[in-house]
Amino acid sequence: MSGSLATGVALADQVRGRSRRFERVGPGGDPVAAAATSASPAVAPAAEHVDDAPAAGVVLDCGWGRLVFGQTYADQADVADVLRSEAAGARDICIYLDDPHVLVSRLPDELFIDPSLTFRLPLHGEGLAAPEIPGLRIRPLRDAQDAEDVNRIYAANSMVTAPVEVLVANAATDSFLHLVAENATGEIVGTITGVDHVAVFDDPDGGSSLWCLTVDFNAAPPGTGQALITELAARLVNRGRAYVDLSVLAENEGAIRLYERLGFYRVTALCVKRKNPINERLFLPAMPEGYDELNPYAQIVADEAMRRGIRVEVTDPTWGELRLTSGGRTILTRESLSELTSAVAMSRCDDKRVTRRILAQAGLSVPRGRTATGDGADAAFLAEVGGLVVKPARGEQGKGITVGVHTAEALRTAVELATRYCPEVLLEELRAGEDLRVVMIDHEVVAAAVRRPASIIGDGVHDIAELITRQSRRRAAATGGESRIPLDEMTREVVAEAGYTLTDILPEGELLIVRRTANLHTGGTIHDVTAELHPEIAEACVTASRALDIPVTGLDLLVPAAENPEHVFIEANERPGLANHEPQPTAERFVDLLFPGTRAPQRLWSPAGAASSGV
Known part of the structure; x- marks a missing residue:
């Protein structure tokens, strides 16, 4: 195999401690030292080409995997060898290969054609109109902190992450245009990666491609994705590029509509990938029967199990119940609840x-x-503590809970609401602070997140009801329909307490909280704070999980801030949702607990504060 690695690849691999300039791939995909064959020339960086011919055998390391430019290969066998050398935990993509179906037909057990479509945007004429988004700024990725933030967005959207040092090194080369979107507070809320084919391999067609467009659905304002595309296109126009291509899954109809609206059109370019655990959902003939009916909290467990080769049977999709089998071990689960949790621990x-x-x-x-006893003692307790939270003694998802009870009349109403869900009602002192959820697995802190009530930001144009409806749609899209903001009496009351009605126009830039509780099912958002969690809180959570003697639990606390030691415990959930804590490896640690012998290989990137997987 002869080939040329682009400059960005050489830089990235030097950071990783191995020089890919002299790496070759032998039969079966195993690396072969350059000295192993005198007929194999050393690989040179793209910058060393002195003639007008494009480079041959070009591979570009993007961190999350490699881009293999198929049009630079004369022999499909060489492409197969490169794809076989894919690193564990990575996702390599070969694009622009002539007759990709022929290659796949020769290696059907190893390779597959990705079920994606390729779209192209011509880079000429007037260009794209940038959406006006107050406070949003798009700039290049600059440093390790930017790369950490990008990885968090990748992980939150179930994308493959990348080593921080590789992202930073790549961003410093001409081969990449790695951009981030920053909101008014300086938080990175979106990212896009452009690859300049001319800088990579002297592409005679003057092309470029777009990869990894994604946003933080909790924080990105509407239009962030379009703004990223527009800015990338403008920068590529300035470089004189003829077009930019992108690949999108055929089932992603919403994204396809956006691309077509922006002027992208279909081109015939197929992607070839290797059959690996990451890509399983793309090439398996069928998912387990009932899989599509599972909610996200059960799907995340099924996905992680299948990624490890664990057999998954959906025994009750409505209930989220799975039967997982590996070797001679079989375990029933309902989302994050399993047979390992005893009935006593669950009752606690x-x-x-x-x-x-x-x-x-x-x-x-x-x-x-x-x-609650329904007599004067309830009112006396209210007078003693000044404010109450009234909740059913048993229940979940925030149903029947009233926060901020300050009068006897409000207390009676709140108790009446709570009794609709449970005859026994708990009155609790109202404590100030943020709502902190800590996920414990095997008595270790795996994830910590602050949960915030649903809120909207005014645009000076739409009324509050419309803003709530729009935000609810975004939350539903980001959570598979699990999170929506109800336009009910509680929402009206909270809005009224802020001095508004649902028909009022909220001033541009003003933040309005529209729910009292931070429950995810009513539009609340979750923000990872695992790395900031104070050691005293972490230690207290370990004590709590051991006191409850439960292997998996979600502990709810009120804290002034996650990095401060002050805290009070509110509840413990025996079936915490694992799907809302990206980028922390909640599903991985859960399946580790169930099947210790199947521990997954280390990620290419791990978030700060992540619990050790023991690998």
């Missing part, structure tokens, strides 16, 4: 009064509270 979390009692006996801090 099921009744909030029991949870409080056990945690208090373990020396942990809980708010003052009592069981």
